Amino acid sequence: MNIGSIPQIDLLKTIQNEGVVFQVAGFTIKLQSPFPEVSKNIHKLYSDYPLAEQGSFIDFHMKVAPPKGLRRWYRPQVEFHLDGFRPFKPLPQDQAYAMFEWSLNWCIANHMHNYFIVHAAVVEKEGKCIIFPAPPGSGKSTLCASLVMSGWRLLSDELALVDRNAENVFPIPRPINLKNASIDIIRARYPGAIFGPIIKDTAKGTVSHLKPPATSVRLASQLSRPAWVIFPKYQAGSITKLEKKSKAQTFMGVAQNAFNYTVLGSEGFDTLGRLIDGCDCYDFCYSDIDEAIETFQSLLDSK
């Protein structure tokens, strides 16, 4: 049974009371929130995600709720709770849904150290995946959304979870967090795309979340073999350029974008070394999305 099969009003009541327990790839999440905006967007963007079986072990007990005191009413705010712990400062209440998404990223990146975790988008086709590590503002999510809407499978928009042998990437397909101009770009290119709310004035600017294709969610248990590590960079007016990058330079670039490279110590060094051994490495500069999609299709065809 998927989240989408619950009537929206029932989901609202569940999330407001005991909480909804659902699966996001290999993780089981319990979410509670009194905000209708949160349940409405869970219903919209997570409709293809399965509800967890009763009695399942819950990885993250998440609550997105107003703080106590005056800020519940005056310039209302929202707080995130994980097992009763509040790791972040409150945000304006109209950012409640975004806070859920960002907090879930934080939960995974800070607790799943059985994986080597990189800040990266990951897409897959024909059993081979591309890891796009990049800092914010590089055009990673725009590129990822475009590829996913063009037939590539979404493994993740934010976190590459690589197993310790570096043989597989573990998918966690979730809504793609688009920012600022990229929201309109993707909306214009793909009119059928389903978006969550437009949330303005966040720390990342204006953000909106794009619903992942149902196929990517359905195939969430299917691991993928890393074949390429590619550093994307959107540069207005630039020509499309895919250039080989040395493996040692790639190693350093991935380490800089990894969440737990230092936590894992020498094991992190070994895992990343194996990942780089098995991948072709590139820098990619683009401004034209159609050319970008063609470039990656050619890359796949040449493998």
Next chain:
Amino acid sequence: MTKVWSAVSPDLFQLKEWEGEGVLYLADSGDTHLLNQVGVQVLMILKDKPFELSELVEQLNQSIYPNSERITDNMISGVLTELYYLGVLTKVKS
């Protein structure tokens, strides 16, 4: 008296090399450094056997770079100093 350069215990660092360039992991600090081709070759040679500077330069010129411009003591002494301060080389007087 001359100085003999040698790599520290292999437990203290890991080196991974691709097409000449390499990455060096330091177990004590957890830091990782990018090494160029000369840095990688120096460390690989000294991992196997200690050498004086002139012997090391000879090794590099004979086995690693036989067809390129000759490497000089000056070029390598800077590399040795950097690797020494990273903690992967020791020097003893003989």
